[in-house]
Amino acid sequence: MKYKVAVYCSGSASRIIKFYEEFSSKKFELDLIFYEGEQIEIIQILEKICKKVVVFSNQKQVLETNLSDELYSYLEFYKIDFVFCFGSSILKGEILKRYKYKIINFHPSLLPSFPGLNAIDQALKTSVKFLGNTAHFIDEGIDTGPIIMQTIMRRDCFENYDDVLDLQIDMIYDIWILINQQLLYVEEDRVFILRKSQNSYFKSI
Numbered sequence: 001m002k003y004k005v006a007v008y009c010s011g012s013a014s015r016i017i018k019f020y021e022e023f024s025s026k027k028f029e030l031d032l033i034f035y036e037g038e039q040i041e042i043i044q045i046l047e048k049i050c051k052k053v054v055v056f057s058n059q060k061q062v063l064e065t066n067l068s069d070e071l072y073s074y075l076e077f078y079k080i081d082f083v084f085c086f087g088s089s090i091l092k093g094e095i096l097k098r099y100k101y102k103i104i105n106f107h108p109s110l111l112p113s114f115p116g117l118n119a120i121d122q123a124l125k126t127s128v129k130f131l132g133n134t135a136h137f138i139d140e141g142i143d144t145g146p147i148i149m150q151t152i153m154r155r156d157c158f159e160n161y162d163d164v165l166d167l168q169i170d171m172i173y174d175i176w177i178l179i180n181q182q183l184l185y186v187e188e189d190r191v192f193i194l195r196k197s198q199n200s201y202f203k204s205i
Contacts, residue, residue, distance in 0.1 A: 003081035003179055008071060010036035010087040013046060015106065015165060019172050020049050028176055032078050034071050036087050052078065064089045071095060082179055084172060085138060096140055101186045103138040104175060106168045108161075110134060110150055115143035120164055129155050133168050135175060137186065146191045148175060148184065 007016050007030055020028075030050040035043060038057055046053045054074055056067060072095035075083065085091070085105040095103070109119035111134040116122075123131055132152040139145040151167035158164065178184040183194040 001180060001182060004031040004079060005082050005084065005176065005179075006030065006032035006034060006075060006078070006080045007050075007084045008034045008036070008087040008091075009046075010089070011042075012039070013037075013042050013086065014162075015086055015168050015172070016049070016084070017042075017045055018166065019169050022169060023173060025049050028173075032074060032080060034074060034087075036067065036089060065092045068092045068095050072098065075099065084175075090142065091138060092140075096138065100139075101137050101146070104148065105136055105138050105143070105145070106171065107134045107136065107143050108132075108164050108168075109143075110152065111136060111143055111147060120161055124155075124158075131155055131158055131164050133164060133171065135168075135171050137191070146186055146189050148191045149193075 009016050013035065016033075031052065033046050033050045033053045034056065035046055035053060036056045037043075038055075043053065043055055056070060067089050068091045071091070072093070075095070076098075081102065083099065083103040085103055091103065107115070107119060109115070109123055110130065110132040113128070114122040120131065130152050132150055134143075134150045135148040136143070137145040137148065149171060151171060153163065153167060175184070178193060185192055185194075
């Protein structure tokens, strides 16, 4: 079964752009990109990835609930099944009820450690030995939803943020495949995967 997938991203949209630099947009066809930002060059790149790009200007200084409602209206209009979330705003309101277990956030820490903003910086200020990412379903809390999968790397291999963030690329690939093959489900707020991932995601052991 082929589900309709959207992306919510902001800023440089680097992870979704890098994903499509590695994997064909024809194989992983998006039905909608919702972009929060005003970088013209980024918008132009996103328009090459997806025919439907909605731009939400962050200069409007609107409340996050307004962004959530705007995103929600587009998801309903295009009958989107799943959303991959790389945006900087916190989603709130009706969208969380209607799209429960349908919005997947990619957070740059090994949750439940270091939720919220500047997660990599939070981790680097401590004595942790590992850095990584968590893909999880969004709920009403901040980075508290059911965890789908995680990536991990040794702290002493860290040179810049991309060392951590680029580990999300294979996560996007794997989760997209799992969704379309109906191999991922949630029961009592726990995520179950019906086959093992082919990727270890452990960098530089």
